[in-house]
Structures are given as structure tokens and as C-alpha cells.
Amino acid sequence: xxxxxxxxxxxxxxxxxxxxxxxxxxxxxxxxxxxxxxxxxxxxxxxxxxxxxxxxxxxxxxxxxxxxxxxxxxxxxxxxxxxxxxxxxxxxxxxxxxxxxxxxxxxxxxxxxxxxxxxxxxxxxxxxxxxxxxxxxxxxxxxxxxxxxxxxxxxxxxxxxxxxxxxxxxxxxxxxxxxxxxxxxxxxxxxxxxxxxxxxxxxxxxxxxxxxxxxxxxxxxxxxxxxxxxxxxxxxxxxxxxxxxxxxxxxxxxxxxxxxxxxxxxxxxxxxxxxxxxxxxxxxxxxxxxxxxxxxxxxxxxxxxxxxxxxxxxxxxxxxxxxxxxxxxxxxxxxxxxxxxxxxxxxxxxxxxxxx
Amino acid sequence: xxxxxxxxxxxxxxxxxxxxxxxxxxxxxxxxxxxxxxxxxxxxxxxxxxxxxxxxxxxxxxxxxxxxxxxxxxxxxxxxxxxxxxxxxxxxxxxxxxxxxxxxxxxxxxxxxxxxxxxxxxxxxxxxxxxxxxxxxxxxxxxxxxxxxxxxxxxxxxxxxxxxxxxxxxxxxxxxxxxxxxxxxxxxxxxxxxxxxxxxxxxxxxxxxxxxxxxxxxxxxxxxxxxxxxxxxxxxxxxxxxxxxxxxxxxxxxxxxxxxxxxxxxxxxxxxxxxxxxxxxxxxxxxxxxxxxxxxxxxxxxxxxxxxxxxxxxxxxxxxxxxx
Numbered sequence: 001x002x003x004x005x006x007x008x009x010x011x012x013x014x015x016x017x018x019x020x021x022x023x024x025x026x027x028x029x030x031x032x033x034x035x036x037x038x039x040x041x042x043x044x045x046x047x048x049x050x051x052x053x054x055x056x057x058x059x060x061x062x063x064x065x066x067x068x069x070x071x072x073x074x075x076x077x078x079x080x081x082x083x084x085x086x087x088x089x090x091x092x093x094x095x096x097x098x099x100x101x102x103x104x105x106x107x108x109x110x111x112x113x114x115x116x117x118x119x120x121x122x123x124x125x126x127x128x129x130x131x132x133x134x135x136x137x138x139x140x141x142x143x144x145x146x147x148x149x150x151x152x153x154x155x156x157x158x159x160x161x162x163x164x165x166x167x168x169x170x171x172x173x174x175x176x177x178x179x180x181x182x183x184x185x186x187x188x189x190x191x192x193x194x195x196x197x198x199x200x201x202x203x204x205x206x207x208x209x210x211x212x213x214x215x216x217x218x219x220x221x222x223x224x225x226x227x228x229x230x231x232x233x234x235x236x237x238x239x240x241x242x243x244x245x246x247x248x249x250x251x252x253x254x255x256x257x258x259x260x261x262x263x264x265x266x267x268x269x270x271x272x273x274x275x276x277x278x279x280x281x282x283x284x285x286x287x288x289x290x291x292x293x294x295x296x297x298x299x300x301x302x303x304x305x306x307x308x309x310x311x312x313x314x315x316x317x318x319x320x321x322x323x324x325x326x327x328x329x330x331x332x333x334x335x336x337x338x339x340x341x342x343x344x345x346x347x348x349x350x351x352x353x354x355x356x
Numbered sequence: 357x358x359x360x361x362x363x364x365x366x367x368x369x370x371x372x373x374x375x376x377x378x379x380x381x382x383x384x385x386x387x388x389x390x391x392x393x394x395x396x397x398x399x400x401x402x403x404x405x406x407x408x409x410x411x412x413x414x415x416x417x418x419x420x421x422x423x424x425x426x427x428x429x430x431x432x433x434x435x436x437x438x439x440x441x442x443x444x445x446x447x448x449x450x451x452x453x454x455x456x457x458x459x460x461x462x463x464x465x466x467x468x469x470x471x472x473x474x475x476x477x478x479x480x481x482x483x484x485x486x487x488x489x490x491x492x493x494x495x496x497x498x499x500x501x502x503x504x505x506x507x508x509x510x511x512x513x514x515x516x517x518x519x520x521x522x523x524x525x526x527x528x529x530x531x532x533x534x535x536x537x538x539x540x541x542x543x544x545x546x547x548x549x550x551x552x553x554x555x556x557x558x559x560x561x562x563x564x565x566x567x568x569x570x571x572x573x574x575x576x577x578x579x580x581x582x583x584x585x586x587x588x589x590x591x592x593x594x595x596x597x598x599x600x601x602x603x604x605x606x607x608x609x610x611x612x613x614x615x616x617x618x619x620x621x622x623x624x625x626x627x628x629x630x631x632x633x634x635x636x637x638x639x640x641x642x643x644x645x646x647x648x649x650x651x652x653x654x655x656x657x658x659x660x661x662x663x664x665x666x667x668x669x670x671x672x673x674x675x676x677x678x679x680x
Binding site for chain 1: 561562564565605606607608609612635636637638639640677678679680
């Protein structure tokens with residue numbers, strides 16, 4: 001994987017004294033730094049996708065995953081420590097979602113921790129599943145920021161009733177070795193077929209690299225997660241996903257897997273324009289999509305059911321008992337795929353909580 | 357325009373020099389020809405000296421061409437004594453036209469293209485789109501800009517309001533061969549603008565998905581059969597072609613729609629009982645609506661619904677969309 005290096009760093013005046021900001025500035029000592037005082041308005045020059053903004057998160061760090069209406073969502077909580085990604089996946093929703101073209105690192109970690117400390121409540125309430133991989137990849141910049149080494153020990157020490165999921169497409173797991181994680185950290189990978197990895201996930205490590213990293217985490221005692229999300233339809237998808245699952249279980253012990261999720265490609269109607277502009281070679285938007293009940297574009301229901309059922313059958317050949325769930329799917333689809341469905345979002349949350 | 361003289365000038369002495377100046381589309385007008393024949397030229401042309409004895413037309417290009425066509429020898433002109441720059445001449449021409457008529461979409465496109473030679477895009481959007489009768493939005497400019505460069509038949513169809521400017525804009529996004537093929541298909545058929553746009557969007561998606569060309573898609577036997585079926589009225593041909601292309605583009609959804617129509621027919625519900633599937637068969641909830649005039653009517657409908665509720669056909673309907 002090509003090492004990340006920005007072409008310009010915008011340094012918000014608030015970030016000037018933060019430890020992580022200094023660490024990043026030292027690492028990129030030869031990159032021009034442009035001081036800014038109000039990152040929302042005073043850009044000179046115009047930032048591009050290779051820009052890096054070091055600033056403070058002025059809102060909440062911990063918030064509920066936005067989920068989607070009309071479909072079942074699992075009650076995940078997300079920690080916003082950064083926004084943006086350089087993996088260049090054609091289908092990435094961040095293209096349409098974020099208004100800063102480059103990367104944003106929030107450097108006010110002490111404020112973040114104060115907020116988490118006060119809101120996480122020290123084990124007095126039900127289990128909380130939190131993740132850092134919603135608006136960026138959890139581990140893509142970990143060597144640069146050492147965020148995992150900052151967050152994991154604090155979380156584990158503070159509250160045993162929290163499970164942190166680090167979602168990634170990378171092999172950047174070195175920082176995780178030797179951290180006392182108390183079984184409260186799930187390292188999970190988004191997997192896709194070789195064809196999709198090659199054609200639609202331009203800068204992401206290949207399947208072998210991701211699985212090698214997963215094996216290392218498995219050896220270090222971490223519990224693992226895998227996300228077949230997005231499942232992408234193309235002629236030959238059945239063989240493609242079967243090959244991924246065969247490869248995965250050739251090196252991963254099913255007992256070490258906490259959960260596996262599946263989610264078919266879905267997107268806001270505004271995304272195709274970005275895909276056409278940024279990834280003109282991609283064909284994924286030209287398949288048959290219908291407008292779902294939440295307004296997002298999805299494959300036809302029958303096709304989704306077929307894809308989930310096929311992938312599930314492949315998983316079950318190796319892991320009959322591991323928890324497999326659907327991300328943002330309707331109870332009707334759950335019913336067809338699993339023969340049962342959570343009654344509501346709360347029941348879905350409990351289902352995942354209990355497996356932790 | 358302080359310093360102007362009037363004179364009769366021979367037609368061969370009058371010249372259209374700059375491509376910037378004519379802002380009219382089309383440049384020939386049967387109505388103008390007719391008017392000239394009946395009452396002659398009412399408004400003199402505005403010209404400026406070009407070289408000794410020759411003049412550049414600033415305002416009145418269509419009048420000049422019409423006079424030439426009628427074989428007139430001289431026309432009355434107002435001659436500007438102080439020469440204008442290209443920008444001044446263009447703006448004078450624009451304002452003269454603007455004061456007397458509205459612009460059609462091709463002219464709006466020509467004008468935006470020409471205005472952008474003198475002004476920034478922001479200035480054109482802010483200051484000039486409203487003068488052309490348009491909303492000052494970037495998207496309005498973006499959609500009109502390419503129309504002036506379309507093939508002549510497409511421009512003519514827009515001018516004659518046989519195709520909507522939005523359709524012409526979508527056609528402008530394709531290469532010349534693709535554009536000709538789609539225009540050739542759509543132009544004679546009586547499809548609404550939204551259906552024309554749907555056909556174009558579906559053809560575009562199929563082109564990429566099937567890795568083929570628009571021309572090859574339209575050469576398909578089933579499309580050609582409909583196109584050549586002279587027994588069908590044009591609007592029905594258009595509708596059939598639209599449906600065929602929709603079926604290619606949305607095979608799973610189209611199949612479910614067709615199955616639903618077949619099963620619904622099998623149920624034999626009277627016309628005043630409506631059975632409606634969920635949008636795209638995404639949810640599992642179907643809707644039944646009916647009207648009745650009295651309790652007998654109501655009992656009859658309920659009995660019919662009760663009868664179909666337990667049939668294999670209704671179970672088939674409830675399973676639609678779950679399998680492909």
C-alpha cells in the first residue's frame with residue numbers, strides 16, 4: 001500500500017498545540033503548512049483531495065450511526081476522529097457525503113476522551129458497540145496518528161461494557177500488537193471479490209494482504225469481524241464470493257469470528273454522479289437498481305435475497321454457528337434469508353450485543 | 357448611438373463579418389420573407405463602415421438574408437460613424453433583439469456561448485441569464501450551453517418544439533453517432549419529454565452495462581420490428597419501444613410487473629376493486645381499494661375478496677419480488 005503523503009497541510013489555529021498535530025507535522029516536515037483560523041470559510045488556496053486538514057471537532061465525537069429509515073439498523077455508535085479516506089473505492093458514499101475534498105484529522109483528543117469518559121458511564125448501563133470506521137477507515141492512518149494506541153487502553157481501563165470495532169480494508173495492524181485489549185476490541189475487514197477489489201477499490205490492499213493482517217490479529221488474541229459490504233452484482237459474482245469465503249476460512253478460525261455482516265450495494269441517488277466523475281471506468285452504477293423505502297438505490301429485492309442466501313450458504317459450510325447479520329435490510333429480506341427477523345431495531349441491537 | 361447617418365446601400369456592399377454577431381436561429385424566416393414581400397423593409401439595418409464603400413452589419417442579419425433571397429438591390433441602412441468594438445457591437449445587437457422578441461433555446465445557447473467570450477461565467481449567470489428570461493442558476497447555463505453545437509436536425513427540432521431542450525441537452529452528452537441514432541429513434545415517436553428522457557437514460561445504462569453501443573442496441577430485431585410496424589400508430593410504437601428498453605434495463609422488476617399483471621387478471625377482480633403492489637415490490641404490503649354504492653355492493657366486493665384471499669394466485673402475488 002502506497003504511503004500517504006499530503007501535498008498541503010491546513011493547520012487550524014486551535015490544533016497548533018495538540019500532540020497529534022505536532023506528530024503529523026513532524027512526520028511531514030517537507031509538506032507546506034497553511035495556517036487557517038476558520039476552517040469552514042478561509043481557504044487559500046482551494047483545498048484538493050491531497051490536502052490534509054488538522055482541526056478540532058467542534059461537535060460531538062460520539063454519536064449514533066445514522067442508519068437508515070424503513071430498514072433494520074443495529075444501534076451502533078460511532079466515534080468521529082477523522083473524516084475522509086484515500087483508498088479510492090468507487091462506491092464510497094463519502095464522495096457525496098463530505099464537503100472537504102481531502103482528509104480531516106480531529107486533533108482535540110483530550111476533549112474527545114473527556115466526552116467519551118462522561119458519556120460511557122463506567123459500566124453502569126447496557127453494552128455499547130462503538131466503531132471508528134464510519135467516516136474514514138479505522139486503521140488506514142493508524143501508523144501516522146497512533147490513535148488505536150491512544151484509545152484502546154483508555155476504553156478498556158474505563159469500562160468493560162464497551163466493545164470497540166476497528167473496521168478496515170487495510171493491513172495496517174502493527175500498532176495493535178501488544179495492546180491490552182481485554183477482548184473488547186473487534187478488528188474487522190471489509191472483504192470483496194478479487195475482481196471488485198481490483199476494479200473498484202483502487203488503492204486498497206488486496207484480499208491476501210487483508211487476510212494476512214486478520215491472521216496476525218487472530219494470533220494476537222483479537223476477535224475478528226468480516227463485512228461482505230457492499231456485495232456487488234456482476235456476471236460471475238457467485239464464484240467470486242465463494243472464492244473469497246474459501247480463502248478466508250483457509251486461514252481464519254471460525255471460533256475467532258465475532259460476527260459477519262452482509263449488505264448489498266446501496267447508495268443515495270446523488271452518488272452516481274460522483275462515481276461517473278471520479279471513477280469513469282466503473283460499471284457498478286449501471287446495474288438494475290430500484291428506489292428503496294428509504295430513498296436509497298438498491299438492487300431488486302429478489303436479487304438481494306439471492307445474493308445474501310448464496311453467500312450465507314457458503315459461510316455456513318465453514319462456520320455454522322457464527323453470527324451473520326444484514327446491514328440496513330428489511331425484515332422481509334431477513335425472513336427470506338434466515339427464516340426469521342429481529343422484531344425491531346432494539347431486538348437487532350440486542351442480538352449483536354449478546355454475541356459480544 | 358449619437359452619430360448615425362441614413363442611406364440606401366446596395367446589398368452586395370453589406371457583409372456579415374463576425375460570427376459573434378448573428379444571434380438569431382434560424383437565420384431564415386418564412387414570416388419575415390412574407391412581411392418583406394407584402395410591406396417591404398420597415399426597420400433599416402444598422403451597419404458600420406468596413407472598408408471604403410463596404411459595411412459590416414451590426415443589427416439586421418436576418419433582414420439582410422431575406423432581402424438577398426427576395427433579390428432586392430438596395431436596403432435602407434443607418435450607418436454608425438464611430439466604429440464599435442466587437443463587444444459593443446455584440447451587446448448592441450443583443451439589446452436590439454431583446455427589446456423586440458424572446459429568444460428560443462438555441463438562441464439562448466448561442467448567446468450564452470458568445471457572452472462568455474466577453475464576460476466571466478459568473479457574470480453571465482448573474483447579469484445576463486435574467487435578461488434572456490432565464491433563472492440565474494449555474495445548472496440553467498450548463499444545460500443550455502451545448503445546444504448551439506448540436507447537429508442541425510436536433511437544433512431544428514428544438515426550435516420547432518418537437519423535442520424539449522432537456523432532451524436535447526441529454527443528447528448533447530453523447531457522441532455524434534449515438535446522438536444521431538437516438539434522435540432518429542425518438543424524433544418521430546410521440547413520447548412525452550419524461551419518457552424520452554427515460555429512454556435515453558436506459559439506453560445509456562445499457563450501453564455501459566452490456567459493453568455495447570447505442571447503435572447496436574437500437575439495431576436489435578425487436579426494436580426494428582416495432583419501428584417498421586406501420587400498422588401501429590406512432591404513439592403506440594413509441595410506447596412499445598419505451599417498454600422494450602425498460603425491460604432490458606430493469607429485467608427483474610419488469611418480470612415482476614408482468615407476472616403481477618398476469619396474476620391480477622387471473623384473480624378476475626371487478627374493475628372497481630383495485631389491487632396495487634408495493635413500489636418496486638420492495639415491501640410486502642399490497643393495497644386493495646374499492647368503491648361501493650350500497651351495502652349489497654359492499655357485501656359483493658367483500659365476498660369476492662374473501663374468495664380470492666385463499667387462492668394459489670394470491671399466494672403467487674404475495675411471493676412476487678422475492679425470487680429472481
